[in-house]
Amino acid sequence: xxxxxxxxxxxxxxxxxxxxxxxxxxxxxxxxxxxxxxxxxxxxxxxxxxxxxxxxxxxxxxxxx
Amino acid sequence: xxxxxxxxxxxxxxxxxxxxxxxxxxxxxxxxxxxxxxxxxxxxxxxxxxxxxxxxxxxxxxxxxxxxxxxxxxxxxxxxxxxxxxxxxxxxxxxxxxxxxxxxxxxxxxxxxxxxxxxxxxxxxxxxxxxxxxxxxxxxxxxxxxxxxxxxxxxxxxxxxxxxxxxxxxxxxxxxxxxxxxxxxxxxxxxxxxxxxxxxxxxxxxx
Numbered sequence: 001x002x003x004x005x006x007x008x009x010x011x012x013x014x015x016x017x018x019x020x021x022x023x024x025x026x027x028x029x030x031x032x033x034x035x036x037x038x039x040x041x042x043x044x045x046x047x048x049x050x051x052x053x054x055x056x057x058x059x060x061x062x063x064x065x
Numbered sequence: 066x067x068x069x070x071x072x073x074x075x076x077x078x079x080x081x082x083x084x085x086x087x088x089x090x091x092x093x094x095x096x097x098x099x100x101x102x103x104x105x106x107x108x109x110x111x112x113x114x115x116x117x118x119x120x121x122x123x124x125x126x127x128x129x130x131x132x133x134x135x136x137x138x139x140x141x142x143x144x145x146x147x148x149x150x151x152x153x154x155x156x157x158x159x160x161x162x163x164x165x166x167x168x169x170x171x172x173x174x175x176x177x178x179x180x181x182x183x184x185x186x187x188x189x190x191x192x193x194x195x196x197x198x199x200x201x202x203x204x205x206x207x208x209x210x211x212x213x214x215x216x217x218x219x220x221x222x223x224x225x226x227x228x229x230x231x232x233x234x235x236x237x238x239x240x241x242x243x244x245x246x247x248x249x250x251x252x253x254x255x256x257x258x259x260x261x262x263x264x265x266x267x268x269x270x271x272x
Contacts, residue, residue, distance in 0.1 A: 004135065004176050006219045008079040010107030013267035019078060019109050020259040027263050033242075034267030037235050 076132065077174070083129060083136035084112045085160045088253040092142060095202070096252060097240075097261070098209035099137065101232040104265040105224035105272065106217050108135070113160070114258045127163060136164040136175060137216075141182035141204060143190050158191060178216050182208075206233060228272045235268050236261065 013034070017027035082103050086096055103110045111133055116125045130136060138161040145151050161179070168175045179197055181187050182204040188195055200216055202208030210229040240252070243264065247256040 003216055003218045006106055006108065006217055008107070008134070010222060010270075011080045011104075011109050011266055013263050013270065015080070016104075016109050016266040017259075017263045019081065019111075020115065020262060022259050022263050026260070030260055030264045031267040033239055034235070034264050035271065037239060038268055038271035041231070041235055 077134075078109070078132055079134045080107065081109045081111050081133040081135070083133040083160075083164065084110045085136065085138040085157055085164070086112070087139070087142040087154065087157060088114065089142055090251055090253075093251055093253075094206050095139070095141075095204065095209050097236060098206040098229075098233060099139075099213075100258075100261055101236060101265055102210050102213040102224075102229045103137075104262065104269045105229045105232055106213070106219050107222065107269065108217075109266070110262055112258060113156075114253060114255050117255075126160065130160065130164050131167055131175070134175060136168075136177040137180060138164065138177060139180040140187055140191065140199070141180065141202070143186075161191075180209075180212060206230070224269075224272065231272060232265055232268050236265055239264060 013027060013031045016022075017024070017030075022030075084099055084103070086092060086099060100110050111129055113126050113129065116122060116129065138157065140157060140161070143154060143157065146154050161177070164175065164177045168177050179187065179194065179199040181199040181201055184201050187199045200212035202212045207226065207230070210226040213229070214224075214226055240261070243260045244250065244252065244254075244257055247254050247260065249257040252258060252261055
């Protein structure tokens, strides 16, 4: 398949909340958490180097779809 | 924020991605990886998780699929669900079929992508799609990010796999709190899913 060029504007959290029907109060709280989380991490990220399938890392086997 | 009616929320959205994945506790990490990767591209994941049960569920699923500019169909867990009575899992191939038909009839309105964890399996499980190259993610978080980076290009702000991983790492410590607030045991819950998307979209703005 050919890669798709995305031309739509970058979604804001306010737009996501509107599309998904999340209340403004809840969205504000989630946005605050995200910004505070970003400040704490200061761009530091870790890389998942595990070779084990992520399917296999979980233990319970409930399936609903 | 202006309250939006369900009808308006399903108007055609250029920045939405219909995510067709197994709602399965064995698939939690790939599911979160899809959300993080899609948000890293400035897109909004949508899923049937948002749709309540009821007689009009199928109508709502079709409306949701048709409202999205893109759709991702993960066929990596098509095996028998052994919960009695053991049955094949038809929902994912069914929703793939709905998307394919919609895209065939409206080629400018939706682009669909086929994802799998194992090479060559889709050629056996769904040979009608022979000639369509699936994106093989090997069932890993990193694999999902890698394949999303092959599927999407954003010239103004192309996220790296490392940045997608950064979102995943940023989400992980907050996830228990989101699940607690939703009284959910996993992210396959409407409220938890929506909260995760809004949180990750906000986090994506910082990368």
